Amino acid sequence: MSPDELYALLPAVHRRRDAEQGGPLRALLTVVADSAAAVRQDIERLYDNWFVETCEDWVVPYIGDLVGYEVLPWIATALSEDTVRAGGLPAAAVPRRDVADTVDHRRRKGTLALLEDLASGVAGWPARVVEYRHLLCLTQPVRRFTSDGATARRRTAHGGLVDVRGASALDRLGGPFDGAARTVEVARPDSPRRAGRYGVQSVGVYVWRLRAYSVTRAPAYCLDRDRACYAFNVLAVDTPLYTAPVPEPSRCHVADETNVPEPISRRALSERLYDLYGPGRSLCVWTGPDSVADVVPLARVVAADLTDWSYRPAPGQVAVDPVLGRLVLGPGTGPASEVRVSYHHAFSGDLGGGEYPRPAPEQPDRGALYRVGPGERHRSVADALDHWQAAKRGGPAGAEAVVEIISNEVYEEPAEIRLDPGDRLTLRAAQGVRPVLRLPRGRHGDRPQGLVINGTGSGRPGEAPTVCVLDGLLVAGGGIRVRGEVGRLVLRHCTLVPGWVLQAQGRPLAPGAPSLDIAGSPVSVEVRSSILGAVSVDPAGEANVLDVCDSVVDATDLEATALGAPDGGSAGVVLTARRSTVLGQVRVRGVELLENCLLAGEVRVDRRDRGSLRFCWLPEGSATPTRFHCEPDHSGSRAADLRFSATRYGAPAYVRLSDRCAAEIRRGGANGSEPGALHQLFQPQREDNLRIRLAEYTPAGCDTGLHFVT
Known part of the structure; x- marks a missing residue:
């Protein structure tokens, strides 16, 4: 009222x-x-x-x-102590869907489909359940053969020998879709010494922890124009393509290869091309100008091994290698300069630039909105910024604007963003797209120019600070340089490619090169849910503030400096980091708080009389302020070595802790989750909860084993 x-x-x-x-x-x-x-x-x-x-x-x-x-x-x-402090733990450890289906699950106890639903409802992981008794070797009794040919073939296939000419069956060996017969294993699936799988009463639950992320109608990168060789990934690196999971048709259905985020093999693409290729499916190819681009017909797509680019498709065909994420156009297919692709790649969570839904910004949009993309008034980011600068002339100080990119294009600009006192600029991607800012080369083509954010203020007391927000962008080809009076810089769900440019096999062009370079500007930098390379900060003073949360700072080499000064000394910055992963050495003037972080390189803090570290992993010999429950100091175990599944940007399991990593690290966070950038996934809690539910709903006498596919 x-x-x-x-x-x-x-x-x-x-x-x-x-x-x-x-x-x-x-x-x-x-x-x-x-x-x-x-x-x-x-x-x-x-x-x-x-x-x-x-x-x-x-x-x-x-x-x-x-x-x-x-x-x-x-x-x-x-939860009883402090529900606010628990953060996102309730939703991960006590899923709403699982609670709602509790009564129904009890009625369906013992069914295979229920075990799959448990994995999806409890842990949020797609799953496939396998009854190993159907894969056991057995001797076919002659008396059970009948005149029914179909029945005879089905019985002889059960427990038969491996057909070495069946390439598709050989590709599935050892995986969740393996159909080859095995001898009985005495060890149980849950044995702590050696887990056995193939038993009469054994059931395996295979789960996929990686997620499939889409890239829709984006330009393919041309590697060789004369031979029409392309990479699906616009960064020109090999990227394995994954299946876009489709919902299962019914609750009683057992998942197959179309229902899980499975990497696509060449054989699978050849055999199930209709299920995988086309608009709205796992991958698709367009040729021709974007406005009138045509989908390459299904009949003209062939699967091929393009490891050495020696395969040449027939005229009119398009050869696709899903294992490497490559394609080659046959003669007469279309203009070699206009190729667009849709595909799915795998990653652990919502981190960096991507098409996934991003949360709403902290502050609502204010000021003018400039939309950039096909069909809009502005075709480039530089054009939108020029119009904003022109609109500011003669107006009051402190203009605000939002530049929004609406398509998955590659923009080779701008070179500079000029901010006057009081300005607030937001450069962002629209929801559902992932634009790429490829920074142009210098005059001699040997070094990227970089994106310069230049504050024109005088720094006098009382002058309104400037704010620049970058949201949902992928920046390649160079780094961002902050110069002049810039009050606040925010990076949200952005990717500043570590090493600037990726070469063959994902190797960085410039290892250790800074993705963010701050000099001559007392700026407050906030990094949220982003991936970036090294950060270089002017060593003078401590006026700079760096707040990193749920992000990755990757120097591409553990011996390189991930955060420091250009001369190799300590950066003039006060660092705060929460739930982040740092690959490389850290050298800073001071810290406020480091919490739930993985610091893979040596850490050196000049001022150790302030700040603290909580629930972190950092190498022995690091010089830091007070530590609380940090590894390996807390456990004193040399087995608590840090192990990642992958440390090279672009790999599906990038910065994810290895399953062989010590439990002191995998469960070393403040709430029992893993420290680092993937802390918010709460994977240890999901795994524990799933194991308990599987034991609860598995019939007596049945042994259930949990297996992680990816």
Whole structure:
């Protein structure tokens, strides 16, 4: 109820007396109305919290307790102590969907489809369940052969020898879709010494932890124009293509290769081309100008091995290598300069530039909106910035603008962003797209120019600070240089390619080169959910502030400096890092807080009388302020060595901890999750919860093993 509505309920005599005295009663009712609105909103929220579909995340465990849903003990303790501090833990460890389906799961206990649903509902991982008894070798009894040819073929195929001429079957050996017969293993799937798989009562649950991320109608990178050789990835690196999972047709369906994010093999592309190729499917190729581009017909696409580019397709054909993410156009297919592709690649989570949904910005849009892309007024970012600069002339100080890129294009500009005192500029990608800013080369072509963010202020006291926000972009070919008076720089869901440019096999062109170079500017830098290379900061003073959260800082070499000064000394910056991974050495003047971080290189902090480190991993011999529960100091175990599945940018398992990494590290976060940039995935909690649910819903006498495919 608004203040005016409350005021209208008062008798007329009181309203008249209040008007005569200057309206103190109306002012009081304004405060009362605000409190009443807060109470009403709380009452409505309490009603929503009665239902599992609409309740808040922290309420889900308590609703689960009403239906007998058992919460892991240490998770229940964390929630009871402080639900706010738990962060995203309730949604990951106590999924809403799993609580809602608890009663239904009990009715379906023992079915294969239920075990797959558990993996999806409890952990959010696609899964396939395999009954190993169907894969055991056996001797076919002669008396069971019948005149029914189909029945005879089915029985002879069960437990038969491997056909070495069946290439597709050989590709699936050892995986979740393996159909080859095996001898019985005595060890159980959950054995702590040696896990066995193939038993009469053994069931395997294969889960996929990597996710398939789409790139839609983006330019392919031309590697050789004369031979029409292309890379799917616009960064010109080999990228394995993955299947875009499709929903299973029914609850009783057991997942197949189209329902999981499986890497596409050459044989699979050849045999299941109709399922994988085409608009809206796992991959697609267009040729011709973008406005009138034609989809390459299904009949003209062939799978090929393009490892050495020796394969030449027939005229009119397009050869695709899904293992390497390469393609070659046959003679007469289309203009070699106009090729666009859609494909899916794999990664662990929403990090860096991508087409995944990004959260809304902290502040709503203000100022003019300049849209860049096909069909819009501005065809380039530089053109939009020029119009903004022209609109500022003669106007008041402190202009605001949003430049939004609406398509997956490659923009080889701008070279400089000029910010006057009080300006606020947001350069972002629209939702669902991932544009690329490829920084142009210098005059001699030997060194990238870089993107310069130049503040023109004088630095006098009282001067309005400038703000620049980069959101959802992929920047390649160079780094970002901050010069002049820039008050605040924000990087949200961006990728500044480590090493500037990637060469063959993903090797960086300039190892250790800074993706972010700050000099002569006391700037506050905020990095959120981003991937960037080394950061170089002027060593003078401590006015610079760097706040890194849920991000990766990759110097491309553990011996290189990931954060430091250009001369190799300490950067003049006060560092705060939470839930981040740093590949390389850190040399800073001071730190405020390092929490839940993986610091793979030596850490040197000049001022060790302030700040602290909590729940981090850092090499022995590092010089830091006070540490609390950091490895390997806390456990004192030499086995607590840091191991990653991959440390090269572009790999599907980039910066993910290896499964062979010590438990002290994999569960070394403040809430039992892994430290580093993938902390928010809560994978240890998901795994624990899934193992408990599998044991709960597996029939007595059946042994269930959990296997991670990726």
